[in-house]
Amino acid sequence: MFLLIPMLMFSCQDKQALTELKSLKAQQALEEQNKSVIKRYWDGKWNERRPEILDELLTKNVLHHGSTDEINGIEEYKKVYNTYLSAMDNTRFEIIELIAEGNLVMSRGICSATYNGKLGDIYPVGKEISVRFFTVFKLIDGKIAEEWELFQ
């Protein structure tokens, strides 16, 4: 009997620690999953130039906060994206770093493209542009619900 009591005590402590550990591991797994969503997003958006990626990875009510623009909802987002997609050739996005905690992911990367002149009065046409991007994403259930983007 005197052996069963410490065994039960051990077992209870172990269960509590195990539950806490499981929860922390689940969060770690979620962060890795969120990072892979962001990688797919950049690849699909600029490296593969697939507009369908927006439906796949953005929520319907996605919010975008840029330097100069605010976008509200996926339909408006698609219009803005398609404008840039048709004005930029040879787009390439290189991820330098992904940092994730909880439902947030920050990506640092470089986007390069050749401007083909379809954005109005901006010159020079045919010049390769290379811009450093910092973007913070908020994800809900594996989809991007909000993004804050700044570039140099």
Place this chain on the structure above:
Amino acid sequence: MKTFKLLCGFIFCIILIAMNSCQDKQTKDELAKFKQAETLKANNIELAKKFYKHLDAVQLDSMRLLCAPDIKIYYESGDPVSFSDIEPLVRMFYTSFPDYKHEFDEIFATDDKVVFRISYSGTFTNPFMEINPNGAKFRYKGIQVFQFANNKVTNFWAVEDELGMMTQLGMELKPADKKK
């Protein structure tokens, strides 16, 4: 026979306790690692906040103490600069905009990194890059990342909406002349 059964029961219990104890140790070790990482993250966040507090008070010596001697600061272009390189820029900003300050919109961290989404604000009070002040109040956004090692900042990356700031100061952005 009874003694033998009792002895077997006793040994069986000891084995069970030992097995339990081993599992328990493994779980606790893993948990301790996670908790150590959480403590480190919280500590790094506090150090980064202190960095901004000294920055907004223009206490450059105190800021320098938070940085590794060979800190690399990635600001504007891709090439890193040293802490000494940014000192004149910091003094210039806080002279032109004496109430210039950083407000935190979001903070998150992982391992050795801390990410800040920031709002900067100030008033154009004294000349800035040979431009006369107009008293304009400005507010713009930025994202900054700190990397820590041994309680010191080793790398710092920043991107800010400088164009937004300049526009609010009354400057204009014009496209370059079209080549004929």
